[in-house]
Amino acid sequence: MTRWVVFAVMLLAFLTGSMQAQPGSLSTGIEGVISISPTHGGPARLGETDSAPLANVAFEVVNDAVVVTSFTTDAAGHFRVPLPPGQYSIRQREKKKIGGCGTFKTEVTAAGFAKVQFQCDSGMR
Numbered sequence: 001m002t003r004w005v006v007f008a009v010m011l012l013a014f015l016t017g018s019m020q021a022q023p024g025s026l027s028t029g030i031e032g033v034i035s036i037s038p039t040h041g042g043p044a045r046l047g048e049t050d051s052a053p054l055a056n057v058a059f060e061v062v063n064d065a066v067v068v069t070s071f072t073t074d075a076a077g078h079f080r081v082p083l084p085p086g087q088y089s090i091r092q093r094e095k096k097k098i099g100g101c102g103t104f105k106t107e108v109t110a111a112g113f114a115k116v117q118f119q120c121d122s123g124m125r
Contacts, residue, residue: 026082028108030090032116033077034059034101041124053077054101054120058093083108090118099123 037051044050055075061068063086070093071079090104101120108114 026084027112028085028110029080029082029113030061030088030106030108030116031078031080031113032118034073034079034118034120035077036099036120036122038122038124051119059090059101060093062089062091063087080113085110092120096123 034054034057035051036054038044039050039052040048053075054073054077056072058070058072059079060070061081061083068083068088069081071081073079085108087105087107090106092101099120099122101118104116104118106114106116
């Protein structure tokens, strides 16, 4: 009887779409780095970088106005998101009052992972 209950629950989950392929099983998606600039006020300074990795910030991946998945950048601003081929928009999960990231558009093809670099505005001038 217990096996039938487990089978019925798994069948129901499959039929309702709750059981999906593991994200790591896709061989396509997007990967890259997100940075923010300027990192200091005033004019650019010779010999100093004006950009820094956008570390530990949450983003959403949207397709046809539906959130498909989300990710958080690592300490170096890197991310890797497995996705099926298609057109996507990437947006920062929590909007900031000053600065922030716009919406980034990207396309995933059957060729593998699309390499991207996105730049956000710190709002510092």
